[in-house]
Structure formats: C-alpha cells, structure tokens
Amino acid sequence: MTLLASTGCVASRQEPGQATAAVADALAEAGSAGETARIAVGLLDEGRVTGPVADTVLLDQLRVLDDAESALTTLVPPDAATAARRTTGLDAVGDVSDAVVAARSWVAVRSGGDLAPGAAEDTGVPASADDLLADLATALDAADAALAEAGGP
Amino acid sequence: MKKLLAAALGILTAIGGFVDIGDLVTNAVVGSRFGMSLAWVVVLGVVGIVLFASMSGRVAAVSGRATFEIVRERLGPRAAGANLLASFAINLLTLTAEVGGIALALHLASSVEPRLWIPVAALAVWLVLWRVKFQVLENVAGLMGLLLVGFAIALFQLGPDWGELLRQAVPPSPPGTEHPASYWYYAVALFGAAMTPYEVFFFSSGAVEERWTAKDLGTNRVNVLLGFPLGGLLSLSIAACAAVVLLPAGIEVSSLSQIVLPVAQAGGVLLLAVVILGIVAATFGAALETALSSGYTLAQYLGWSWGKFRRPARAARFHLTMIVALLLAVGILMTSVDPVAVTEMSVVFSAVALPLTYVPILVVANDPEYMGEHVNGRVVNALGTVYLVIVVVAAVAAIPLMIATGAGS
C-alpha cells in the first residue's frame, strides 16, 4: 500500500497511462481512508467503539492520506491532461484530509478532551456526527469523481 | 476425565495458537481486497501445516531429537548451515513482526503510542521465556488466543449474505478491479502466513521439551487434526469480516485498527475489547514461539545445550540467543518502521523459506534409523510429495510476484 508511492514517483518522463494510473491509485487510497473514517465516526456516534480506538483509526488513515498526497505531489505529469487530473486529485485528497482532521477533533471533543464544546464552532469543528459525515461524504464524492476521470474502478 | 481435559486443552491451545499477526493482517488485507476468493489458500495452508506439524511431532516423539539436530546430521553442515542462516533470518523478521503486533494491539487497548509499548512488550516476552514453565506458557497463550473467536461471533452478528461469500470462494472469483498478479501474490503471502516455518521448529522442539514418546503420538495427531483446522476457520472469519464490511466500502486494510472495525460494528465495545485482548494474547504467544524457535534453530545446529526444561544456567547460549534476538527485534522496531509492513514482508519471505524447512522433515520422517517402524506411510508420503511441489512453486514465485506487483499495491 505505502510502497505504491515508489511505483509512481520516478522523476523522469512517464507514460501518460502510467502517470494516470498513479493518480488513480492515490485517489483509491484516499477514498479508502475516507470510507474508513466514515465507518469510525458512525461507530463512535453509536457508541460501538471507544474514543481511543476511533482516534487510532483516524490517525492511521491520516498517514495513508499523507502517502497519497506525496504520491501525487512527487508525480511528474507528462502531459497537460495528466497534469489537470493530478491537480484535481490533489484537491480531492486535500478535501478528504481536511474532513478526517476535523473528524479527529470531533472524536477528541466527543471523548471529553481538552477542546471544550463551545470552542468547537470557533475552530470549525462540526458540532455533530451528521455534519461531519456530510462533509466526509462530499469530500469522498469529489474523490470518486476524480478517480472516475482518471479511469479508476 | 483427566485425559479428556488434557485432550481438550491440547486442541484449544492449537486453535488459539494458530493465528498470529501474519494471519491476522494477511487475511484481513485479502478479505478487504479480494473477498473470499482466496479462501482456498487458507484450506490448502491448513492441510499443509497439519501434515508437516504431525510429521515433525512424530519425528521428535519417536527419535527424541528435534528438527534442526536431525537436519544438520542428515543434510550435512554446509546445506544445513545455509538452511540455518535463512531460517534464522526469517525467524527474526517474524519475531519483529509479532513484537510490533503486540505493541499495535496494546496501542489499541490504551492511548499509549506503539513506540512506547515496544520495549515493554519485548521485556514481557523475555520475562516469560526466562521464568515460566513451557507447558504453562503454551497453555495460557493458547487459551487466551481463543478470544479471537470474537471474529467468528462478529461475522454471525453482521448477518452477512452467506451465499455471496460462498460464491466468492467457490469457484474463486476475485473482483475485477484487481490485477491477476496481485491475486497470486496474495495467494503466496496467505500460504506463507498459514504455513509459518517457525511452527515446525517450535512444534518438534516442543515435543522434546514436553518429553513426548511414541505413546503421545495419538494425542499429537488429535491436537493437530482438530486444532489447526479450527484455527483455520478463525482465519477465514477474519477475512470474511473484512469482506463483509470493508470490501463493499472500497477500503484497503493497511493498519490493525481497520481490522477490528467490523468487530466493533457487529458487537460494540464489549466484543471489541474481547477481540483486542485476543490479539494481544495471540501475538504475545506467537512472539514467545518465534523467540524460542530462534533459540532452538541456532542451538540445535551448533550442538549447544537447549530447552526451557533446563534452568537457564544449563542452557546459557540458548537463552543468550533469545535475548539477542529480542534486542534485535526491538532495535528494528524502534526505527519507526511500520509493523504492518514488516508483517507483510515476513509472510512473503516465510513462503520463500518454506522448502528449506519442509524438505528435511519429509526426508527424516522417512528415515528408519531415526523413526524405526514409525516411518511415513504411503498416503502421508504421497501428500507430503504433493505439498513439496506446492511449497517449491510458492517459494520460487514469491519474489518475482513481489517485484511485479510492487509488494501487492
């Protein structure tokens, strides 16, 4: 999974097909991370999982999203079309990352962490699981769209 | 009654001891990416390990000698030396993966990060190796590993479409999104996870530790014939949980935390706690076994005094080996390498090293000088030869597949 970065980050000219496949792989990873976050948030909301476990899940997925982002940033697109796909991809991965980061803050609040409930609005953390899930859904839709454009499954 | 209890204990220990971090991770990854289409590999692996574990147990019980001692005598020093180096290296890799697994599981159970748990886990493993009697060590780790049945419970509670799961398995129908090379790469990895080489060293040395004689052969056979297949069912339920919850969401497993999500979904916090405890126990038990195996292989090859039944002072180099192995494992893990990545590497390299372990067992189990009248029967030999072919094919295909698929990505 994380080794996939090595298949994509060659700093020399790549075939457009190869580069697009690399974009698709990164987006698939991001989608996987976002979906995992969705499940974790839902489970915590239902009280089926503990705060620490949910936090660990989200932390692990943030690392995955980090890898996906570096796979995209270190890519050298061989043509304009791939470059455009790469930009869309980076935006989508960024959106998912933002949503997962927000989810982690929400988990901290939910578990009774330092972040007082009132401060949540100021820092832009969604107040409820539903808002969070909605944000995640939007980000994941964008990622899916970018993935479809890159010819992914 | 006492005999029945002892038998039950043996079987339960075999079930609980079957799953280690390699099985856990590989089955979950496979379930999340290929559904149940690789279930046949688990079945293949279980039959194989039953075959070879019973053979190595029989060899130890009848000849009173453990695997590597006989390997050295039968293969000669040079071939056995190559065998030793490869087996020891793979063992060390597996030990590293197991200790990493303990740390990851403890991280899930607490908020303390894995890096802090690594030295604690290794120290705990060593303390048990230092002081605890072999039988007790085996039984406690095995029984607590049974908690992993939580995965099977979770599967039932999820109320999956059994027909769909069966359809994925028979005939094997991988999802169209995955490349055939990846499918076969994971087939090899899953095979390596099921047929872990250290199991053979451990089993045969354990038979000597517990002073098995030809009379214990019957018990050996029952433990292995019932215990390992049931353990295989646990592996399949781990894969199935991933197939039911993670596959439809397009989630690829890359961390331990994802593996337990289906359990939380099915049974909430209680079942989750049970399973996490089971994972700690199973990885701890496996760490004990791999550490012991590293001691066994080196000591038996070099002719040193070995065994948990001896006080450490009478098996000094054996214990020193295990201490060094644990220190090396901790060293590797403290470089912040991802334990899941180490696990994935260890199962593939286990597949590569398989022929080195199994050829000698097959040869010795047929040698009347060591086995007397208990040499392999025709059926066992036929099966053993078939498996030898499978094992060699897997070993040869492993590295090329790993390169071709970029380790499965």
Next chain:
Amino acid sequence: MSDPRGEVRLVDARLHLLSRQVLDVDGEPAGVVDDLALAGPDGGEVEAGRDVHVDAILVGPVLATRLFGGRVPDSRLPRIAWDDVGHVGTAIELTVPSDRLDAAWVERWVRDRLIARIPGGRHDPEAGA
C-alpha cells in the same frame, strides 16, 4: 570400537561420527563432532600403512569454515579425548559431565559471565511454576 558387552562394532566415521551431537553423561548437549584427531599406535604421528586409532573428537567454533570452506588447524580446536566416549548411537554419549570438559568453556563462560548474573538464571523452571 567396543561396546559394553566387549563386542566390536564397525562404524563409518563419516556417516556415524561426523556432525553428530555429543551428549555428556547427563544427556546434556556438549557440542557437535567437527573432526576426528587420529594418532599412530603409541600416540605418535600417523604413518601410512600402520595402525591408527582415534585419539580425540574435535568440537569447536567452526561455523564460518563449515559454511565457506577451509579448515581450522587441529591445534586450535577443543578436544574431547576418545577415552571419555561411552557409546555411539544416533548421538555420541560421553562418560563425563560437560562441566569437566575443556571443550565446553564457551558455554561455561556465557553462563558464568552473563546468564548467571541475571536474577533467576539458576532457577529450575520445572520445579513449580
């Protein structure tokens, strides 16, 4: 060589002696036979055409030469006198405890310097949990 009944057995040195486990009188492993030291009839030099007997077993740290080839000179290898050998079976059984063998010095060193220094090193695990 003769067994306790005084009969003489023929053993193939390569097949039954080399690479075999050496066990001391208590059954504790004491090393592996790496080579045999032969001597002439009165303990002198070996001469072609004259009687030869086994003087000692050589056990020793030979992992590197075993793997890569080459030979460790006899004078560098620890010896176990053939007189200390009791029985040759699947393993070579001695009549003396390993503590009295020069050849077991590495094990003794590791024990005395390292293992025995860790608390519990001399504790017998089989005597109660």
